Amino acid sequence: MSTIAPRSRWRITADVWHALFLREAVARISADRIAWLWLLAEPIAHVALMVWVRTLIGRIRIVPGAEFIPWLVVGITLFIMFRNQMNRGMEAINANRGLFAYRQVHPVDTVLVRGALEGILSTIVMILMVIGFTLLGQNLVPHHPLEVLNIWVSVWLFGTGVALVFSVMATTLPESAKFVRMTMLPLYFLSGIMIPVQYFPHDLQQYLLYNPMLHAIELMRMGFFESYRAVEGVNHLYLHWWVWGSLCLGLLLHTRYKIRLMAQ
Numbered sequence: 001m002s003t004i005a006p007r008s009r010w011r012i013t014a015d016v017w018h019a020l021f022l023r024e025a026v027a028r029i030s031a032d033r034i035a036w037l038w039l040l041a042e043p044i045a046h047v048a049l050m051v052w053v054r055t056l057i058g059r060i061r062i063v064p065g066a067e068f069i070p071w072l073v074v075g076i077t078l079f080i081m082f083r084n085q086m087n088r089g090m091e092a093i094n095a096n097r098g099l100f101a102y103r104q105v106h107p108v109d110t111v112l113v114r115g116a117l118e119g120i121l122s123t124i125v126m127i128l129m130v131i132g133f134t135l136l137g138q139n140l141v142p143h144h145p146l147e148v149l150n151i152w153v154s155v156w157l158f159g160t161g162v163a164l165v166f167s168v169m170a171t172t173l174p175e176s177a178k179f180v181r182m183t184m185l186p187l188y189f190l191s192g193i194m195i196p197v198q199y200f201p202h203d204l205q206q207y208l209l210y211n212p213m214l215h216a217i218e219l220m221r222m223g224f225f226e227s228y229r230a231v232e233g234v235n236h237l238y239l240h241w242w243v244w245g246s247l248c249l250g251l252l253l254h255t256r257y258k259i260r261l262m263a264q
Helices: 009-029 035-056 067-092 095-102 107-135 145-172 176-183 186-191 202-209 212-225 237-255 258-263
Strands: none
Touching: 009 067, 009 212, 035 067, 035 107, 067 095, 067 107, 067 145, 067 176, 067 186, 067 212, 095 202, 107 237, 107 258, 145 176, 145 237, 145 258, 176 186, 212 237
16 A cells, blocks of 8 residues: 655645745736736836936936936836835735635745746846847847846845835734835835936935945846946945845744734
8 A cells, every 4th residue: 555755844835835826827917808918018118108208308318328218128127026026025915815724835935926926027028128129229138147137136036025024014014015105106216217326416326325226226237238337336235235134034024923924
């Protein structure tokens, strides 16, 4: 008589993540009839809006060391990945609460899987954007691919870490989710997405550099464009401190409040 060998903890975790990933992917892509199309249309709509706004206010569309539209595409696509990871990860626990009846599923699993899914979808969108804009005559092929990959993965991890932190806040204190979402609009403009940071007064630049997403976006653009030079003060170490700090804090919070998160 054959017996089934017990699964290890790692095997159980992998199976849980695989099941959650398939569930989240189906829900994300089939949320409505154009959900899959909007993944690609959203960054293009942002680019079109920003080009129109810059034309409307009469500013010269010149970015030192880069073409304006590719420069804009890189910043917008990277920021949208971070924003989607944070917003959707923050809601992951409440959206999957019914699954906690299975003892193998933990709140942290739902957030990590959503972060992974959003990162994969954003990566596909970024590749399609590079191919599409390159075919249209816009130079969007990265000059330093490994540098671009490094920053992309760093922001992927950063978005997951921030989602872990805010998922605890949003679950234990639901009102905080509204304030977190409100910060996205000012953060969008303070990350140098629309106007090069070099155009701001030097005194203001020193305060903007406290924003880790500004570092990520500037470093990403340096990886794409050979002649582009980021504002002085941008560096990898500051970004990585935020990345690993947010991941560690998020995991610690989930460990500390696990029982409360499952019982909310």
